[in-house]
Amino acid sequence: MKIPIHISEESREPIYHQVETQIKTLIVGGQLPPGTSLPSIRALASDLGCSVITTRRAYQNLEASGFIKTAQGKGTFVNETKNMNIEEAKDKIAYDALEKAIEQGIQVGCTEEEIRTIFREIMKNNFSQ
Numbered sequence: 001m002k003i004p005i006h007i008s009e010e011s012r013e014p015i016y017h018q019v020e021t022q023i024k025t026l027i028v029g030g031q032l033p034p035g036t037s038l039p040s041i042r043a044l045a046s047d048l049g050c051s052v053i054t055t056r057r058a059y060q061n062l063e064a065s066g067f068i069k070t071a072q073g074k075g076t077f078v079n080e081t082k083n084m085n086i087e088e089a090k091d092k093i094a095y096d097a098l099e100k101a102i103e104q105g106i107q108v109g110c111t112e113e114e115i116r117t118i119f120r121e122i123m124k125n126n127f128s129q
Helices: 014-029 041-048 052-064 086-107 113-127
Strands: 068-071 076-078
Touching: 014 041, 014 052, 014 086, 041 052, 052 068, 086 113
Parallel strands: none
Antiparallel strands: 068 076
């Protein structure tokens, strides 16, 4: 199974964290339901063009936080999410993404009001559909 993950070499965020965050987002958003088989560490590394160490670290972090589970000899699967607070996970993912976007806006010289205007425009465009 190929999962829709896109890594950015230009991002200051480490690649393992980009992979981890995108898989969490797919799980929390329901695109990867519990029991879904995930690609092996090697297969994912090959698909993404990154190192096995990078994908291993992402999988280890996801397993430690309860999002995935590995069954020796069977593979890696999306874990049941009954025991985790999905709303808390959604909030954290959205918070982190917005924080990064604001940091980038500040880096390119946007004022607080410009960032607020951009945010309102994006909200309007995404919620008025």
